[in-house]
Amino acid sequence: MSSWLDDLPEAAKLYLEGRRLDEVECVISDLPGIARGKAVPASKFAKQDYFHLPDSIFYQTITGDWAEAADEDGWIEKDMTLHPDMSTATAAPWTGDWTLQVIHDAVDRNGDPIPFSPRNVLKRVVQLYHDQGWDPVVAPEMEFFLVARNVDPAKKIEPMMGRSGRPAAARQAYSMTAVDEFGPVIDDIYDFAEAQGFEIDGITQEGGAGQLEINLLHGDPVKLADEVFYFKRLIREAALRHDCFATFMAKPIENEPGSAMHIHHSVLDRKTGKNIFSAEDETETDAFFHFIAGLQNHLPAGIAVMAPYVNSYRRYVKDHAAPINLEWARDNRTTGIRIPLSGAAARRVENRIAGMDCNPYLGIAVSLACGYLGLMEKTHPEKQFKGDAYEGEGDIPQVMGSALDLFDTATALHEVLGPDFARVYSIVKRAEYEEFLQVISPWEREHLLMNV
Template identity: 80%
Template sequence: MADWTQKFPEAARAYLEGRRLDEVECIISDLPGIARGKAVPASKFAKQKHFHLPDSIFFQTITGDWGEAAGDDGFIEQDMILKPDMDTATAAPWTGDWTIQVIHDAYDGDGDPVGCSPRNVLKRVVALYAERGLTPVVAPEMEFYLVARNIDPAKEIEPMIGRSGRPAAARQAYSMTAVDEFGPVIDDIYDFAEAQGFEIDGITQEGGAGQLEINLNHGDPVMLADEVFYFKRLIREAALRHDCFATFMAKPIADEPGSAMHIHHSVLDAKTGKNIFVDAKGKDTDAFYHFIAGLQNHMPAATAVMAPYVNSYRRYVKDHAAPINLEWARDNRTTGIRIPISSTAARRVENRLAGMDCNPYLAIAASLACGLLGLEDAVKPADEFRGDAYEGEGDIPRVLGDALDMFEEATRLHEVLGPDFARVYGIVKRAEYDEFLQVISPWEREHLLLNV
């Protein structure tokens, strides 16, 4: 290996041991979480300290259209300076040659972080915790579906065909037989993850037909968001090897549960390393309750970030493994905020609102932002919920338009996430929503064409 590759993490160095690096993919997340960037020969990457992309990549909707979010200078597509974070260097083991991916951070011409870059948004929130002597820790859970190849948008999505030759069955949560149906895909997921240096805490069958969940170990929010960003790509690539698609849509199949990205949070005292959610006797602290209150009070306005598409809101259905409100309870999966069984040192708060269609940087940033505002407000949450929270009333937005209205008015949340991000995000998502409203759905044609 060349000397400069010795800066790579151990897993990337091991992947290249005895091999010649051919190419480096220089990537950055856009607002939806799609990897944007350039692939360059390794010899060129070795000589460059940065590269450029236009800031317009953050103004683009999921459909490829544009939001008018360029600011006072107009749509001039000025270049950003993208600098590599060598700690993120990891293999791209599905490629035909020896390729390494490196995540980059975005800066403007003055050297300041670009405020609407998702990774910068999360770094900003983590820095606000650090200013208060706190270290946030998160652990994401990733749910997704393996589905049959679908190249016709008019066709309903169907479960993939498993090893048995039968479509994946629903309502087989935690079934090892169901997991075995996807064995070849899962084997490739494990192999790709190992080559990239990622530690999987476990893979389980979820309640939907062809739905799986991957849990990641807890750690630094930016590092974990990087891993989810990478994981979405490696899972898609593993599925394509076996003639199926991996989808992270929040609700891909009408009668099946949706896919979430549950986020577990704890907060440490930066000096002592102690979890601030418990005291020396292992009892819940005021900070524990304040964090929960922050989620309850501010997550309705943050929903547009955690549930970013019109499809996201189809997931919030009673009795379908997704929350309909922000009640909190211990070891109760019907509530939006759950306190899992754990040791006192591992006391944590689980946010069950975010869908797997979110941008991991933005969803984690928004969730931490809500908790931080709760710590600052120092108010108590609602009383702990008892029973089945699906019997209660919903208190989260039901459609993207309402969620965007709430987000656009949430000035305190904007200050934490960054005013420039809030401005750009609101404009781009509103453009995307307006575009959706121009689409006439099959439901409308079926029920309205001749009946109204």
């Protein structure tokens, strides 16, 4: 067992220093971003090169039901082979024993990547950039709420109690006092992140009651998606230690801002390492504008992936810190596509559309895919928006059904993401949507029962 332990990432080695590893959690992301897999004793993991799971884990809806998404072979639940990516080995510091987590990649019986495995989808898109001589770079921002424990779905979600004994206050963006209210939870988030070898660029209080944002340093898209995947679990575990829940719902509390996963993009030339968005004289290049145009032209069809649930569309509300259209502008947080202030080397494009409820692999993959299509098509964006984009027209689908209709006809986007992925994703999401439409809400009972 010592040979594979010697090759662990440095943070995992430090975590295990002087300790005996008990267990390894072999995990893979399903379509919603839930960790699936199995836990094995460390001695068994040392002897196995792979394990099997049925491909049907990618046909499950968020409720645990099954969508009819099997291929021409029918519903036979074929085994996938899952191979560990040991570069992802990291601690699970909240467990009672000494445990590592390892993300796995899924292939079929011929050794080909499973096309609807989210990590494989992102790898496919990144490879398209590599084929052009480019390295895509991303930096995700994670927004989430710390809320009071909620075990009754009929009860409204409420902010958590802070250290002061008062509920978390809203409209306190960037307040250090508000951050201090969650000090014990944040301390555990930092401790868990350090044990896992993750570097946090900063934690801030956002505008919602109990809403926080964590920024990650920019880097490789697959590595950053792995970190967001891990971070969601890490943050939930930290919250549970302090009698509260962490939620990544796009809109958990009425009349409060929603939670986004803003994605910053730049693209480097693989030979020179230079940002292709900036010319030698530090001006903006054609590639910079082509990338923006790709987001404007193709994001409408990709929103079904970046906003994957019916709740996601409650976030796109005018004047609630979320975009309502795909205008672009420099240093303007009202637009869906923002160009942050930066020097030429760090010139980047921020996609503000994705919700924190999206699967990080798929959200980043779709955003990169839209930019890639713009770079290939060499199209130009609409004129830069001036002023408050909330005063403009909305062009984001308002419901899941409309977003799926756009996604289903987006053949160019399907080719980048993979046609098999597009087929399975649409079937699973339509099954979820149809299930939701059978639910009668409290609003309907209150206003329609006796009045219509």
